[in-house]
Amino acid sequence: MFDRKADLRAYLPTSNLRPARLPRTLRRGGTLISGLATASLVVTLAMAAPGKAVHHHHLHTAAVPQDAQASAAPAQDTSQDTSPVVARMGNLELHADQTQKLIANLNASDRAAVDKNPDLLARVLRGLVADRFVLAQALAKHWDQQPAVAAALERMRENAIMQSYVQAAAAPPPDYPNEADLAEAYEANKSALMAPKQYEVAQIFVAAKTGADTSAETQARNKILAIARELRTPGADFAAIAKTESQAKATAANGGIIGWLSEAQLRPDIKPHILALAPGAISAPIRLDDGWQILKLVDVHPPRQLDLSEVHDVLKQKMRQQRAQDLQRAWLADLVKANPISLDQSELIKLVGATGAATR
Structure with missing residues (x-):
């Protein structure tokens, strides 16, 4: 089943808290959800x-x-x-x-x-x-000993050392944010902390790769059409048919149920078909590049306000990340202020000129 709390990163406000993006969408093997x-x-x-x-x-x-x-x-x-x-x-x-x-x-x-x-x-x-x-x-x-690779590894090593040092020098206090800070941030961002509309989706999948030979394609098409006819008979049980006929093993055992998905988690080529269904309705067979799908929209949940308890841990992580970034910028600014950087413009011009001549 879809775990609302596990997907809260997608619901955080996009201004200061800078939420992580949704994972890219898997497009093969009968799956309809993001990976x-x-x-x-x-x-x-x-x-x-x-x-x-x-x-x-x-x-x-x-x-x-x-x-x-x-x-x-x-x-x-x-x-x-x-x-x-x-x-x-x-x-x-x-x-x-x-x-x-x-x-x-x-x-x-x-x-x-x-x-x-x-x-x-x-x-x-x-x-x-x-x-x-x-x-x-x-x-x-000994690929790591090639000059270009060795230079890149050294740059990565130096960057790792610098980043770790700055992070340690400008870390937020261990107790930040406290519960009062979290409550204040929750209230300030409450309008953006919404769970999107959710769709409970079930599937029956018949594999048929694009470009398969005519015999395999005909066999798959006949199978999905036979399943569609069976689903139209009075009293047909979608879950029972999915268990015996669907070739998406991960969902077939659960009667075809994929779980609760937000619109953003649906495959682009599947999304319009699901959005066009009323709760309880079943789609006609749909041909995709990996096979045939018959979809059922089991239920729909409207958007809802997330409670502080649901976003507590993710909100705390985002607040610590934001505070760490602010502290690191301030620490670096103080470092440069205390140790001004001076450049010899004449030597710099000579260096740029010599570099340009060498590349011509």
């Missing part, structure tokens, strides 16, 4: 490949060059790790202890999504394993 904001390097490259429709359950290998797929990554020294092996790719093994550390490094919203959805965790792990596999190959070829 993780975190993507592995290999997954990101696969999604960016021009002119190719990439399915999520294949993303972890789609962008790996052919020679890399054929070769094995150097074996890792895991002799000190006695925890169970969770995943393998070539000679690379990912143990339970390593997996827990990787999951701990996900941002809070992604961790919450993974905790609720084991299938999502499997997709995340595939991407992480692929990343580690590519990293192992690069390190085996």
